[in-house]
Amino acid sequence: MEQQHKHIRRVVIAGGGTAGWMTAAALSRTLGKALDIVLVESDEIGTVGVGEATIPTLVHFHRLLDINEQEFMAATQATFKLGISFEGWRDRGKDYIHSFGTTGTDHWTAGFQHFWMKGRERGLARDYGDYCLELRAGLEHKFAHLPNDGIHYAYHLDAGRYARFLRRFSEHFGVERIEARIASVEQAANGDIAALLLDSGKRIEGDLFIDCTGFRSLLLGQTLGIEYQDWSHWLFNDSAIAVQTESMGPALPMTRSIAHDWGWQWRIPLQNRVGNGIVYASRFIDDDTAKATLLGNIEGKPLTEPRVIRFKPGQRTQTWSHNCVAIGLSSGFLEPIESTSIHLIQRSIVRLLQNFPSQGIRRSDVDEFNAQTWSEIEFIRDFIILHYKVTERRDTPYWKQAAEMPVPAQLQHRIDMFQETGRAFRVVNELFGENSWIQVMLGQGITPEQHHPSADLMGDEELGAFLESIRTRVERTVAQLPAHQAYVERYCGAKL
Structure with a gap:
């Protein structure tokens, strides 16, 4: 050019x-x-x-454009989102949540996960998610805006x-x-x-x-x-079917991602309806069976005809x-x-x-734009591949092939590092931070072989008090939050 x-x-x-x-x-x-x-x-x-379903960066985008949140949410029948519930991804019956925000409090030498791992070893720690406000609020179906952007959220729209x-x-x-x-x-x-x-x-x-x-x-x-x-040699899915259904109850502040034998299903609750869909690999399942599975796993009357979407x-x-x-x-x-x-x-x-x-x-602008775009999409691609590669499932050909496939070298390095040392890192301008990688790797079944020596310097009393203070603070904040559905109705919406 x-x-x-x-x-x-x-x-x-x-x-x-x-x-x-x-x-x-x-x-x-x-x-x-x-x-x-x-x-x-x-x-x-x-x-x-x-x-x-969106992620918290959209909140900041709207602020840059001076878009009124209440007007936007009313116009799009939006609800709040605090994370994603991954159901059956690690193995059948084993679920976890990838939530927004942070978990615990880091030390400058080591992330919170190292102190949590030491606490688990000593019988002093609760579930990792108990130290994350957004995760606990999502589980209890609660939400409210907090001062100083004290809760991280996105939207369903x-x-x-x-x-x-x-x-x-x-x-x-x-x-x-x-x-x-x-x-x-x-x-x-x-x-x-x-x-x-x-x-x-x-x-x-x-x-x-x-x-x-x-x-x-x-x-x-x-x-x-x-x-x-x-990239279909890493990401096998090439098809999706979407359908909208009536709401059957309060809208929850979570996207649901439900694993199937050859793909996964989403549920996205809006104020006026629920968005549903199934993502699958056509070489493992045909369209009619995927459609029947989707329609057999929805709640509420369908409002639209299911439609197949092809992608690469x-x-x-x-x-x-x-x-x-x-x-x-x-x-x-x-x-x-x-x-x-x-x-x-x-x-x-x-x-x-x-x-x-x-x-x-100018060529320099074009080259820099393309380089930044490519780097960013590769890191997101690797994070998505992680969900398929790191799984205990071997019960179907789809999951067996996903677990056994070779992955990009930079992703394998991150998996190995967390497995061996419990360390996670975020590259400059990368979308997903350390807490996202940690939540997914722990949730998918990786147990680190060691923790940072900083955690060994705390005695049982000090470590127990440190962990409990964080958990108690989260618990008290969540207890004061209103139900998500009630908050949405009051803030920007109409009653179901």
Whole structure:
């Protein structure tokens, strides 16, 4: 790609949905006075629309855009989320929770897990989760905002309503929406995208194009020919079926992830309904059996027809090429086991804003954008692979193959380090921190062989008092929290 020093004044977003309208909202809210922003989408083209569980980074994204939380939650029928309940992942009947926030209190020489392990050895410690506020609140179905961001949370939301909410927000800041199908893409002599040709005959020119066309990747993949790196040798699942059902009781502040013999099932409670789905590997199970399993494991009357979604886990080798940036599914896909889809959209948007080529596209910006994107997605990919690799299940061909597969070297190093020393670490700009890795590795059945010597320097009385003070503080805080459902109704919603 040659260096392009043409000033960027007109941005064209191809595609709507969550990716398109999040991009439009952020660009218009921050740079709208300096840009002409157009979004092209067609109501006839459906969106995947199942990324309805999020992680805490979305709270911060909304604060950056000055989005009112109560208005957003009411508009999207959202509830709060404190973590994910993994049921049957370690083995049949063995469950654990990956919660937000932190567990215990670290020492500068060693993480809390080392003191907890020493406490277990001496019979002084309770379950690891008893020292985490978000986990205990989630188990007891409680929630409230706390001073100084004292509780870490995310949302369950209606993806379709979220896109419509962001559309209104974006149009307020000057985004022009064009209802049309993209018939073809016109390229300039240097390979840049020159314009979108619509089925109406209209020609939409732009300086910078954002590809939010989903799995089709119409601009980056089909037009510019950027290669897709397939990760299905680590992540076997290639299909999902989604269905919405009536709510049958109070909405819980947890996403449920329920393991099956050849995949897993999600339950996402909103104010007005429940999102359900099943993720599976088609080489281990057929669509009809997967659908029957899903419908046999839901609560409440189905509100929609189950629909099959095909996908290929992986990532395009570049997400910015020429004058085109792919955001969302057009750049790659990782299954929703850790609710990272919207986060990856958000990170691409923030990265684009931080490297926005207002004075023209420079190779250095493009290379840095692509390098950061690749590094970030690899760490998330490894964290997802961890859930399949580290399991005690060998009861079906699916789980046996997952447990025995070779994994990326950097992931194997992290597993070995925790197994041998109890240590976990977070790389700069990596999404998941030490507590996430620890919760999943402990939950999936890894027992570290040793703990840090700092924990040996505390006597039984001192160590017991240290652990009990943390557990008691968590217990007292949780006891004062209201029920999650009651808090949502009072804060932003309607009664069931």
